Amino acid sequence: MTVSTDPLVGRVLDGRYEITSRIARGGMATVYRAQDRHLMRVVAVKVLHDELAEDQDFARRFDQEAKAAARLVNPHIVSVFDQGIDDARPYIVLEYVPGCTLRHVIAQEAPLSPLRAIDMLEPVVSALASAHENGLVHRDIKPENVLISDRGQIKVADFGLARAITNQSVSATRGVLVGTVSYLPPELVVKDHADERSDVYSTGIVLFEMLTGRKPHTGDNPIQVAWAHVHEDVPAPSQWLTQHAGVKGRQMAGAIPAYLDALVRTCTARDPRERPADGRALLALLRSVRSSLARGRAEDPAITALMHRAGSAQPASPVPAPTRTLPAVRSSATPVSPVDYRPAGPRSSARADFSSRDQSQHTPVRRPQHTATPHTHHTAVPRTQRTPLRRPQDAPSPRTRPASLRGTGDSPRPAPRPAGSAHHHRPASRPGTASRPGTAHQPQTVASRRNPVPAARRRRSLVMIILITVLAVVVGVAAYQFGVSLRTSAGPAITVTTTDAGSSGQENPSQESS
Incomplete structure (x- = not known):
């Protein structure tokens, strides 16, 4: 049937919608351009x-x-205006979107650049997120149902239409399977059960096709393609381009970062439990990927963590975490020796914060391996008799460990020294203050070695207090002697003055005696 011979062209449905032309014919319905006589606007009618x-x-x-x-209600969903039945034909009236479909863009431009593909897919996922929040599953996400207006606005069409089909009507709609089998999730093939994660799978297939220009699974008939979704994994886009697209494909594969490959594999996991839970979870992943692409990042471990939280069980090998490189840095260590396991130099100090958190890497240093003495022997020694050598766990970093712990690694570790024995592996902090084992000064060695500045200040303060006290005593004694001498020299003058003041002019014996 051609457009000119279509019996519905020129007909008015329910006295309101005048069919002016046919837009497209699909497996379930035919879409027409129509004029709404009541509101005087152009609409799309699907019969x-x-x-x-x-x-x-x-x-x-x-x-x-x-x-x-x-x-x-979403700016990226084609609005449904009306629905009805005309001459036993159900129809729905939709928003008319002049332009093209995503199928046209893929045919003309694919493979698309990663950033352009994500920019075009984000409105689609936003529409899915809105539908899933309202309990509606699309079930037929494909490039033909993604409309692109002349202004560049992207909208998703046909929400709810595919869900209305039953198992009894599938046999009468083989055209539907032919058109959509390339995006069919495995659970629809095996169980005929779909949920939000089914839309996530179809979206991942669309993303793969945008990045490669091809569908991931092919076959001689739709049944073979459908079972390929059940039994075969969707390859990474960069891997597919490298193997099937020649020199240009290898160039395009180099522009696809590992986390974008991981996103495709996460969305197209055959087990629905390994996919993002719904459109909202997928939208969060997609926006994280777009942010990293816009910044030109080749790797982004944070996206892998988001994938795991969204429900993905894919391995983290495409986006290795930074902590996985630590064993490679220390791969030259001798497993028998606790000394060679920790490399000396600036690199050891630079990794001190990581090694302090990894208890499995500390175990060779803290556990004796060449002596039959039980580990509890260390705790039996009184605390006041422990030497700095016997307490490696008190050291704040590998740089403060005693030099005797950095041996060759071939000789066995010396047995713990008995309490009170002297060792000379470390010189005293200052000349003349060498610590003696068993004395009260020894427990202060660790504290003074960690921070010697406050101890020196306390000693200087003590000296100043003693000097000031001695000076005050000397000044006090001198003042006292000066006062005594002053009173002794002033005695006769007082006697003369008193005598002159007397009325008889005679000496007063009581004043002289005083």
Whole structure:
């Protein structure tokens, strides 16, 4: 049937929608351009095929799904304006989006650059997130259902239409399987059960096709392609380009970072439990990937963590975490010797914060391996008799460990010294203050070695206090002697003055004696 011979062209549905032209014909319905005579606007009308219209159960479910889709409000979802039945043909009235579909863009431009592919896919995932939050699953995500307006706005069409199809009507809609089998999730092939993660799978297939220009699975018939989704993993886009697209493909593969490959594998996992839970979780991953692509990052371990939280069980090998490189740095260490396991020099100090958290790497240093003495022998020694050599766990970093612990690694570690024995592996902090084992000064050796500045200040303060005290005593004694001498020299003058003041002019014996 051609466009000119289509019987619906020129017809008015329900006295309101005048069919002006046919836009496209699919496996379930035909889409027409129409004029709304009541609101005087251009709309799109999708009329179901006759074989589907004869199924009364399907007509009832189609009515319910159309009402559910009409409640969706999102700038990236094609709006549903109306629905009805004309001459036993169910139809729905949709927002008219002039432009093209994503299929046209893939055919003309694929393989797309990673950033352009993500930019075009983000509105699709935003529409899915809105639908999933309202309990509606699309079930038929494919490039043909992604519309791109003349202004560049991207919208998703046909929400609820695929869900209305039953198992009884599948045999009458083989065209649907031919058109959408390349995006069919495995659970629909095996169990005919779909949820939000089914839309995530189809979206991952669309992303693969945008990055490569090809579908991941092919076959001689739709059944072979459908079972390929069940039994075969979707390859990484960069791997597929390298193997099938020649020199240009290898160049394009180099532009695809590892975390974008991981995103495709996460979305297209055959087990639904390994995919992101819904459109909202996928949207968070997609925005993280876009941010890293915009910044030109070749790797982003944080995206891998987001994938695991979103429900992915894919290995982290495409995006290795930084902590996985630590064993490689220390791979030259001798496993028998606790000394060679920790390399000396600036690199050891630079990794001190990592090694302090990894208890498995500390074990060879803290556990004796060449002596039969039990580990509890160390705790039996009184605390006041322990030497700095016997307490490696008190050292704040590998740089403060005693030099005797950095042996050759071939000689056995010396047995613990008995309490009170002297050792001379480390000189005293200052001349003349060498510590003696068994004395009260020994427990202060570790503290003074860690921070000798406060101890020196305390000693200087003590000396100053003693000097000031001695000076004060000397000054006090001198002042006292000066006062005594002053009183002795002033005695006769007082006697003369008193005598002159007397009325008789005679000496007063009591004043002289005083």
